[in-house]
Amino acid sequence: MFWGAIALFTLVIALLALSLLRPSALASIKPRTWIVGGGLVLPVPILIALLITALLLGEHLLPKPGSAEPLRIEAHASQWQWRFSYPFIPDAAPTTILHLPAGEPVDIVVTAEDVIHSFWIPRLGGKIDAIPGHTNIIRLQADKPGVYRGICAEYCGEGHETMGFEARAHAPADYAVTIGGQP
Numbered sequence: 001m002f003w004g005a006i007a008l009f010t011l012v013i014a015l016l017a018l019s020l021l022r023p024s025a026l027a028s029i030k031p032r033t034w035i036v037g038g039g040l041v042l043p044v045p046i047l048i049a050l051l052i053t054a055l056l057l058g059e060h061l062l063p064k065p066g067s068a069e070p071l072r073i074e075a076h077a078s079q080w081q082w083r084f085s086y087p088f089i090p091d092a093a094p095t096t097i098l099h100l101p102a103g104e105p106v107d108i109v110v111t112a113e114d115v116i117h118s119f120w121i122p123r124l125g126g127k128i129d130a131i132p133g134h135t136n137i138i139r140l141q142a143d144k145p146g147v148y149r150g151i152c153a154e155y156c157g158e159g160h161e162t163m164g165f166e167a168r169a170h171a172p173a174d175y176a177v178t179i180g181g182q183p
Helices: 002-021 023-027 031-041 043-059 172-179
Strands: 071-078 081-085 097-101 106-112 117-120 127-130 136-140 146-152 165-170
Touching (some): 031 043, 071 117, 081 097, 081 165, 097 106, 106 117, 127 136
Parallel strands (some): 097 165
Antiparallel strands (some): 117 127
């Protein structure tokens, strides 16, 4: 998407420069041509390229036949905080920091207690709503160890701005030690 945006930006700046330096070159083009060419013809290949890229990248997160089930981590939203629990560790207390194994897909089971919230870690992928009485699941993968900022992307009341959280991706060898058990 970044390179597509750069290409479009460059095209628009080139057309702007052409219109300022040689106005007669663009004056001969009829408005209908601009609308059909710039409004219909140009977006189609760009949207097709973005669709294909999204489908290919999204395919990597889908479960493959015969592959092991990914880890499941629970994310519970309430005004105005996120709590994360790890069902594969008996008696583990919920935390306010999401710990992920780097390089492995993880299913995040998202629920809410009071109002609609939205779970989002921008650098790791899409977002999903947390709706009271409903369970949603999003699959994310941190490709390398690091700290990622997560937020609630749905206005949920007066304390909404404080509803951020930290997601820490750990090397697989360090992950079990960090969360205090074996996944």
